[in-house]
Amino acid sequence: MRTHCPYCALQCAMTLDEDGDAYRAAGDATFDVNAGELCVKGWTAAETLRHPQRLLSPLVREGGRLREASWNEALDRAAEGLRRVRERYGAAAVGVFGSGALTNEKAYALGKFARLAVGTPNFDYNGRFCMSSAAAAQVRAFGLDRGLPFPLEWIARTACLLVVGDNLFETMPPLRRYLDAQAQEGRRIVVDPRRTELARTANVHLQPAPGTDVAVANALLHVLVAEERIDRRYIGERTRGFEAVQRAVEREHPERAERRSGVPAEEIRRAARMLAEAPSSIILTGRGPEQHANGTDGASAYINLALALGLPGREHCGYGTLTGQGNGQGGREHGQKSDQLPGYRKIDDAAARAHVAQVWGVAPESLPGRGLTAYELLSAVGEQIHALVVMASNPVVSAPHASDIRRRLAGVEHLVVCDFFLSETAELAQVVLPSLQWAEETGTMTNLEGRVLLRERCVEPPPGPRSDLAILRSLCQRLGAPDVLAGDDPEEIFEELRRASAGGLADYGGITYQRLRDGERLCWPCPDPAHPGTPVLFRERFATPDGRAGFSVVEHRRLVEPPNREFPWYLTTGRIREQYLSGTQTRRVAPLRRAAPEPFVEMHPLLAAAHGVSDGEAVRLVSPRGSVVLRAKLDEGIRRDTLFVPFHWGGAQAINTLTSDALDPVSRMPAFKVCAVRMERVPTNG
Ligand SMILES: Nc1nc2c(c(=O)[nH]1)N[C@H]1C(S)=C(S)[C@@H](COP(=O)(O)OP(=O)(O)OC[C@H]3O[C@@H](n4cnc5c(=O)[nH]c(N)nc54)[C@H](O)[C@@H]3O)O[C@H]1N2
Ligand SMILES: Nc1nc2c(c(=O)[nH]1)N[C@H]1C(S)=C(S)[C@@H](COP(=O)(O)OP(=O)(O)OC[C@H]3O[C@@H](n4cnc5c(=O)[nH]c(N)nc54)[C@H](O)[C@@H]3O)O[C@H]1N2
């Protein structure tokens, strides 16, 4: 039985074999992306399928507690609450929150549910918390956002790899084989405040203070321009706006960047020369430079560098971002953003609205306009938003300033959550609807290369849970809109998605289940059934009106919350190998829980010593928004002024209690990667 992993955007292929009462996963060697490899999360993923804590029955709230209910009762209650709120406050008072974990079919269906059956503009998803800054920067520069505009193999073939704020040996371990191949002759530069395992393999490791990526990137460009090591011909033929950027980086000499970021000027020069001398280079960003109040600029600064070197569209070269969630890529192509419609169409573009309205059989005027983005939506709960439907996300753990979000969701008039475990968010719901899991249902996922994969049902589900598509269909019926989802067959929904996306930027028009079953390797755009798909973008032109890529002037900005006397240290947050996102799934998997039972705060031994803290001791971290007690983990690879905490735990261990809700003005991405904190010793009682 063959399937793909339920977790990240690498979408490694795996086989599942029945093993007594459980299933056992193994890597599928026939799939080129992972070639038989899996990470520890993949190896253990099957444990969630028959997990004792799996939700098998719907739950409804009664007398302050959740109790089991029949599907009819739960669906009636769910729809009744939505109707009540809609009648009392209007449809815009209902929010719908989706996810990059959802298949393309579900993402598409959830959008129809929100926009047609509920009629709300306030539909967004957790991908806004993920790669939306890089997406915004790519759209700004290239007119199109596909995480990698080239195949993964190019990473193995490039001469110089620059990785900015991505811990890929921990977050996408099977990528290692591409990097091992690259390393045989290639060069590697890593930009990360921590000396990650990847950074240890680099020729140059730049360690900026969190939130100073723009300063470093601009200084790299400064050196390239000053030493005339840029590709003037490419710049002239394929780009626009370079002159303004050239003027802007004239003052951005490495010494200035050193003062702002702490990265030695000489190291910046070395990195710039290494890039310039390489016959081919790839620049990749991860969440490090992106999850900031200036995260779009962080990604743009590195895109500027790529353009000045003439990389995008050239063989074994380019700029890319490593998209995170299983369907983080596809999830954003089918209209899960409050400003987008299927096929990556813009919701305020009249032609786009007309096309989608025609496929949906409604008048264009009946489609809602642009709504609130993810954090705005969650933080409007209790004010503008009085009912919320959450499908496949756990924002009580994963949203910034999470204690405020928890308070809001706990008090909201009506909360409906679809999940297969009782997540911290589901615990607060009025109605919990239990969903099927990945291997139990069919659907397509689009990986970080923009490649569409068919994940077919290969395991019999337990009695009780229903597919998200069936749940949405039942809700449409109960909201008096049975035609919105005529069926819940994934292939039929995909057929409609093909038509809705046709002619858009993310054109799936030529992709069919049959072609995928036949083993074709299809990356969008793929406009017709004879089209081979597009693994490499931008060879001849960019997706902009004039076909040229645009430089953007971006300038270093003071942090929204710089360290000060009361909160003197930078806090940054991220991931560890054994846990996934809000941890709902991986915290329940025994080997992962054993290997990574609790969060920690990583700090430099000198910083620890200055506080009288030793390894393993409990410390309290305090930000302007709250405090959390964690165990210290000493590591001399991290900057002396920076603390790192993984965010995979809820309750008293949730680091998002501390994070800041400052948002990027373009992408509306929260600043997960930096806020100011202080550290206090926790006195032990003997
Ligand atoms: N094990 C595991 N794997 C995962 C996930 C998971 O939860 N667990 N999640 C998946 C998802 S959804 C995503 S989005 C990806 C994310 O994958 P990554 O981007 O690799 O993950 P992070 O740990 O968030 O951040 C990466 C690095 O950014 C660095 N960093 C922090 N602040 C800054 C900064 O200001 N500038 C720079 N340059 N670097 C900084 C951190 O030290 C960290 O090493 O991983 C995917 N894979
Ligand atoms: N401090 C800090 N916070 C962060 C980040 C960070 O680096 N630092 N990273 C951010 C990033 S990049 C991301 S992607 C977000 C993600 O954060 P979340 O949106 O909370 O993501 P998950 O933890 O994957 O939540 C998915 C939930 O849906 C369930 N689920 C999974 N698949 C399905 C499905 O098909 N159907 C249904 N109905 N349920 C399903 C799971 O059991 C789980 O409870 O977190 C963000 N938050």
Ligand code: SF4
């Ligand atoms: S790298 Fe990602 S897709 Fe591959 S096994 Fe690990 S979590 Fe699953």
Ligand SMILES: [Mo]
């Ligand atoms: Mo993500």
